[in-house]
Amino acid sequence: MQHKWYNATEIEVGLNSKRSFYMETIEVSHLSALAFFTAGESLYGKRRFYWQNREKTFTLVGLGHAYVIENNDGDNRFDQVECEWKKLTNQIVQVEHELQPILFGGFTFDPKNEVSGEWTSFPQSYFTVATHQLVIRNDKVYVTIHLITDDKNSESILGNLRKERDEFIHAVQMNEVKTYSKPLMISYEEPHKEAYLQSIDQVTDLIKAKEAQKVVIARSLALQFDQAISSPQILSRVVNEQPESYLFGLEHQDMLFYGASPERLVKVENGKAYSSCIAGSIKRGQTVEEDDALGQSLLNDTKNRGEHHYVVEMITETFEKNCSEVKVPNGPKLLKIRDIQHLYTPVEGKLHEDATILQLVKHLHPTPALGGVPRIQALEMIRKYEPMNRGLYAAPIGWLDADGNGEFAVAIRSATLVKDKAYLYAGGGIVEDSEAASEYDETLVKFRPMLRALGGQLHE
Known part of the structure; x- marks a missing residue:
């Protein structure tokens, strides 16, 4: 050594x-x-x-x-x-x-x-x-x-x-790398399901009344297992099943918060800053042809393009305040990961001398993809109508060093493990023409990465 x-x-x-x-x-x-x-x-x-x-x-x-x-x-x-x-x-x-x-x-x-x-x-x-x-x-x-x-x-x-x-x-x-058996889920429940569906209608009415343009509403899924699950057991499954994502796990007392996020919030490396605008999603297809067709429909979908535009606009504005030489492509492309595909636009710039990675995190969080537009009104509606506490879900998680370099992801496609229980989180952007049933279906797609890692399957 x-x-x-x-x-x-x-x-x-x-x-x-x-x-x-x-x-x-x-x-x-x-x-x-x-x-x-x-x-x-x-x-x-x-x-x-x-x-x-x-x-x-x-x-x-x-x-x-x-x-x-x-x-x-x-x-x-x-x-x-x-x-x-x-x-x-x-x-x-x-x-x-x-x-x-x-x-x-x-x-x-x-x-x-x-x-x-x-x-x-x-x-x-x-x-x-x-x-x-x-x-x-x-x-x-x-x-x-x-x-x-x-x-x-x-x-x-x-x-x-x-x-x-x-x-x-x-x-x-x-020692050989340890292998783990799949956890045995014995039951699951959807806490506050009716309150979630009702909140979609309530928020949609407020958006129609011009009190906001977009509000992200999330919900949770609670799983019960036959015995306690260890942190290495679940992380090994996530690492093996979601290789194209940011992979993270953070322990605190009896809790492990973990996930596989596709979304960078901000990265700073040698004075340059990078972010990813990710908003708008659709499932993957069973064949290449179906997958391409779904991707094209996402690229052409007015609702999803509108949601994506809010994110690009806000992140670009934040970068222009903290960076020079800001670069933003003219339009989004598709980001395809195992269970879902997203609209994706990268943003980059040269960091001002007095700007830092944590100041960018402070100003970027929450992006319209996770909070809404306008930010203050959206957060107020989330507090009033969303029947749960997100904790680290949809929040910044990451690292920084003594020289100011670092990277933070947005902690989506994530879950919390507490002994023999797991709590999964997923949400979606609510706009004027949102429907509760379709928003509910979208969360089912977003639950899949963490649900698969836990060995569970929903009877959809």
Whole structure:
């Protein structure tokens, strides 16, 4: 194993404490990201995360918490996370520019939503620096130890962490990747189904009355299994079944939030910013001919093109405020993934010097694809008529490093696992001519990726 080192440097964290931030990185020949995640089950279960970008050029796994940044500061939560992260990292002396400490986590969809449920104990912002971090980038594999401490016996702690790290690596290299049986679903229910259908009619009437142009209404599906499902068990299925998506998993207490999203919210790399406008969807066809016909009908559909235009308009406007040299194609193309196809338009620009990835996240969330138009009125209607708390569903989830690079996806095609129960989420954009029955059918299509990973099947 080749060793690469970062200098340890003392930094101030908080008002009255002097803490040291230690990083130690080694490069290894090959490791399975899923096996590394699984290796942390006994020591760090309930304190792990998993991320892989759509292109499969960057994979990130975290075991344990070297540092946690969380808050319930409402509209200020993005700024608070950014401020604390900068304070934590701005004095780190870096030897290898390629490797930096990484912060991973997410912001809940709406901090003003007070509906109780599976998200009740989850903070509005939740980010962690892992104790043991795996990065696979450009076919190179790095394992990093992070230690942030004011303990004067830090060398002893580092020694124990090195032993843990070496045991994790040995376990991954020596053991076969574990295979899991399909979970056995014994029942499912559609919470608030009638309230959801009624909300479509109510919101449609408000849109006809010109109180909004578009409002996204979501619902959940609750599954019951014969026994508790582990995080590695379900992540292994998602990773294998949805390879063309952003793959993510984030543990918090007894909860695993996971998903396979097609949608980038924003990426920043070396001063350039990228986003994806994704809105408008239709199912995949059973044959190439049927698939092409469905795709063409989506491209020509007035309702879906209108929904898509709202997203392009809003994201372009946000980029023009924060970037120069903004590029937007003239029209959308099709993005085809396993269960569904979408209208898709990429946007990119050169980030202004005073702009940051978290400021872009703050201004972009929620896009019209997940909230509505106008944003404030749409959010008010969602709070009033949507009978659930979205938590991290449809919200920003992702990572950033000490140099301002990072990437956030929109956490759709996602679900929450709590012991032997799972909660799936799906929604759709409501406009003037929306019909409750067709919106309900659309959510069934969007449930499929996570439902398949859980081994379930609906009697549609």
